[in-house]
Amino acid sequence: MTVTADQDWQNNLDEVQYQVARKGATEPPFSGKYWDHKETGCYLCLCCQAPLFRSETKYDSGSGWPSFYDVFARDSITIRRDQSHAMIRDELLCAGCDAHLGHLFTDGPAPTGLRYCINSAALDFSRDQA
Ligand SMILES: [Zn+2]
Numbered sequence: 256m257t258v259t260a261d262q263d264w265q266n267n268l269d270e271v272q273y274q275v276a277r278k279g280a281t282e283p284p285f286s287g288k289y290w291d292h293k294e295t296g297c298y299l300c301l302c303c304q305a306p307l308f309r310s311e312t313k314y315d316s317g318s319g320w321p322s323f324y325d326v327f328a329r330d331s332i333t334i335r336r337d338q339s340h341a342m343i344r345d346e347l348l349c350a351g352c353d354a355h356l357g358h359l360f361t362d363g364p365a366p367t368g369l370r371y372c373i374n375s376a377a378l379d380f381s382r383d384q385a
Pocket residue numbers: 300301302303304305349350351352353354
């Protein structure tokens with residue numbers, strides 16, 4: 256795949272999208288456009304349009320961020336140990352373009368027990384055709 260220069264990301268994303276997806280920032284809770292979004296379809300990586308999550312695995316975690324209990328495909332997301340902010344967390348990255356997506360927690364619902372806590376700013380959405 257082509258490597259996109261940091262400057263190009265900065266030109267093509269808005270400030271929040273850029274800070275989240277390319278710089279690992281976290282959007283404020285309840286601020287994004289997808290935390291309370293309930294349409295049926297697929298959530299994509301904003302940067303490379305790779306499918307990341309299905310709406311069927313989205314649930315209301317009460318956190319203010321879009322939360323999923325499973326991924327679209329096992330190889331669509333990379334997990335990296337993140338020790339910033341004096342915490343050890345598992346950071347979630349797009350496997351296709353290394354965009355920062357959010358973090359993985361283990362307080363999710365059945366059947367996985369996982370919570371993929373994702374920033375709206377790193378996502379795009381593709382509604383299923385009726
Ligand atoms: Zn991507």
